[in-house]
Amino acid sequence: MLDIKMIRENPEEVEKKLKTRDDKISWGELLELDKKRKENQAELDELKSVRNKKNKEIAKAEDKKAVIDSVRELSSNIKDLEMSQKEVENSINEILAVIPNIPSEDVPISFDEEDAKTIKIWGDIPEFDFEIKDHVDIADGLKMLDFERAAKMSGARFALYRGEGARLERALLNFMLDVQTTKHGYTEFMTPYLVNAQSLFTTSNLPKFEEDLFKTQDDLYLLPTSEVSLVNIHRDDIISQEELPIKYTGYTPCFRREAGSYGKDLRGLIRTHQFNKVELVQFVHPDRSSDALEEIVSHAEKILELLNIPYRRQMLVTGDISNASSMTIDLEVWIPTQNKYREVSSCSNCTDFQARRGNIRFKEKDGKLRFVHTLNGSGLATSRLLPAIIELNQTEEGYIIVPEVLRPYMNGIEKIAK
RNA sequence: GGAGAGAUGGCCGAGUUGGCUGAAGGCGCACGCCUGCUAAGCGUGUAAUCGACUAACCUCGAUUCGAGGGUUCGAAUCCCUCUCUCUCCGCCA
Missing domain, CATH: 1.20.58 (Methane Monooxygenase Hydroxylase; Chain G, domain 1)
Known part of the structure; x- marks a missing residue:
């Protein structure tokens, strides 16, 4: 939520900035x-x-x-x-x-997502000397994923992980949580997966985006991302200055209706109603949020580098950043069969936008209460990561070489074969 | 699911025969004094939000005692609804 005082004091300027992210905006x-x-x-x-x-x-x-x-x-x-x-x-x-958040000055102004600025490219794009298969075919061959049976029990756009597929998924989640907690100083949480409307208001999923959410008959909603529960841990809190920055992480499944996204269909895990994600959330002093965004992005990148997955860092344009965000950096991983990079992480600086909605404040040294800045980033979503790992590490025989850092989590096995 | 108790400031905790209570007391915190250092001690101060005034400080007005509604000239105090917490019973991974 924007500060009405700010709108009152310079309405033209605020409107002009908001028009760069939504040309229909008006109040x-x-x-x-x-x-x-x-x-x-x-x-x-x-x-x-x-x-x-x-x-x-x-x-x-x-x-x-x-x-x-x-x-x-x-x-x-x-x-x-x-x-x-x-x-x-x-x-x-x-x-x-x-009313959405005001984009930062540094965000490229455009409504075309193709105008996202590539800031960094890491890793070499691999070349294969055999006919490569996509993650669905490989996983099917190795009986790791079964979309037909998932459809039988739940409908389209669900995944059933089996055997080494399930274990690989679990390995990834544990690996990512271990890196974020032991190397980057995050505190791990396991949160409720059902949350109330107030919590979704804080993160700005409500009231505007209700159609994206699954709602239960008890008026609770399934988490679309653990950002919601992690940010709401401090709703209505006054945090003391010394506690900042606060860094939280947690794994949860994420549930999204994906209403209206049919048509631009993608095979397999890429777009499902339920997926797994390790989330990173930070509460920081307002002066530090730009640095914190850089930090959170680097924490997500660390995972990709340890897994040796080629990626690039994109700065999204004004028309493409999420409602609460003032600046969003996406990480995209190389998917060989699609011959392009695909989003695997989205990191946003929400400035005081969510803090104001959730009344999350801290005490400044002079005793004044101010809103904290909140940031969130995926660290990471396995629904995009697993396909990359499967495709990038495939062999001519249709096997998968297990990335070295995951082997300790996979009982030491080096490859997944029939 | 059933029965009962409760929800007050950063925290703990008085106040429920309605007006003198934004709220005693304590802790914590800040500043000062004292002190060779530390500890202890002494003193002063210490809610937020909105608004008026001001260069600013001060001062003044309004609101807030879980949330919402009601009764009343007037509600932390009475009534209703809801949420949450605790205790007991039932059920149960």
């Missing part, structure tokens, strides 16, 4: 409502001040009845004004709730 009556709210409040304060004074008289008055009668009407007026003030406030909040 209609927001400023008039804001003015109205202020007027109402001043009047309310005045009326209440009078009422409070009179009420104090009543306590001491001899003839209570006379004074009470004079206040009765005043109170009724106050009640009416309060009602209309509430409506005004609700309208303001509804408008503010769907």
Whole structure:
């Protein structure tokens, strides 16, 4: 959520910046409502001040009845004004709730995702001297993944991991968590997978993106990402300055309806309703969030480098960054059969946008309370990582060479064969 | 699922015959004094949000005692609904 004070003070500039990420953006009556709210409040304060004074008289008055009668009407007026003030406030909040974060100055301005800026390319793109197969065919041949049976029990876009496939997935998750906790200083969490609407409001998945979420009959939602639960750990908290930066990580499955994304279909694991992800979240001092974004990206990259997967770092354009983000860096891994890089991680600096929605503050040295900055990044999603690993490490016989760093997690085996 | 108890400031904890309580007391924290150092001690201060005034400080007004609604001239205190926590019973991985 943006600070209404900031919008009030320079509306043109804010609107201009927001138009670079959504050309339809507008906030209609927001400023008039804001003015109205202020007027109402001043009047309310005045009326209440009078009422409070009179009420104090009543306590001491001899003839209570006379004074009470004079206040009765005043109170009724106050009640009416309060009602209309509430409506005004609700309208303001509804408008503010769907306005996205302001993009950072450094984000390339464009609505075409192809304009993303490549900042870094790591690793050599491998060449194969045999006919390569995609991850679905290889995994099927090795009985690691079974999409047909997944469809039988759950429908399209679900995965069933089997045997070494399941073990490889589990190995990856454990490996990633171990790296982030032991090398990068993150505290690991296992969080609920069902969360309430308030938590999704904090991260800005609600109210605007409800159609992306699975909702239960108890009004709880399945996590679309553990960013939601990790960020909400500190909802309504006041964090002391010394505790910053706070770094949290956790594995959870992620559930997304992917409504409307049919058609641009992708085989196998690439786009499913349920996938596995290790998430990184940081709460930092506002002065440090740019550095923290760089850091979080490097933490995700470390995983790819240890797995020896070629990747590139992309800075997304204004039109492509997520609602809460002021800047987003994507990591993309090389998928041989598609002959291109595909997103495996998305790291965002949400500045104070989520902190304001979730009321997550810290105490500055001078005692002032300020909103923290929040950042999140995938570290990483296996649904994109596993295909890369399978395809990049395939042999002519259709086997998979297990990356060295994963072998300790795979009972030491060097390859997955029939 | 059933029965009962509770939710107050950064934390603990008074206050529930409605007005003098934004809220005693303690802890913590900040500053000062004291002190060879540390510890202890003494003193002062210490909620947030919105608004008025101001260069700023100060001051003043409004709101907030889990959330929402109601009763009343007036609610932390009374009533209703909801959420959460604890205890006991039931069930159970």
